[in-house]
Amino acid sequence: MSNDFVFDDDDFAKEGGAGSGSREFDEFDCPGCNANNPVDEKFTDGDEVRCNYCGCEFKALVNQEGKLRFREL
Ligand SMILES: [Zn+2]
Numbered sequence: 001m002s003n004d005f006v007f008d009d010d011d012f013a014k015e016g017g018a019g020s021g022s023r024e025f026d027e028f029d030c031p032g033c034n035a036n037n038p039v040d041e042k043f044t045d046g047d048e049v050r051c052n053y054c055g056c057e058f059k060a061l062v063n064q065e066g067k068l069r070f071r072e073l
Contacts, residue, residue: 023062031070032056048073 024042029035030051037052045062049070058070 023066025060025068028060028068030054030056031058
């Protein structure tokens with residue numbers, strides 16, 4: 001009659017969830033003209049942003065280190 005409560009801590013070891021959705025940005029530096037663009041709505045990985053200065057559109061890519069990069073559309 002022993003009730004052993006075993007807590008499985010394995011969940012803490014889980015990595016590689018890519019943390020999608022948790023990294024948001026409210027500004028970006030345009031890779032085309034280097035202008036700093038504040039945005040009204042925060043964007044994150046996979047969102048598209050547009051530079052207010054040169055009009056170029058980019059797709060935002062956030063890697064697992066949280067580093068923001070852009071791909072020209
Ligand atoms: Zn620009």
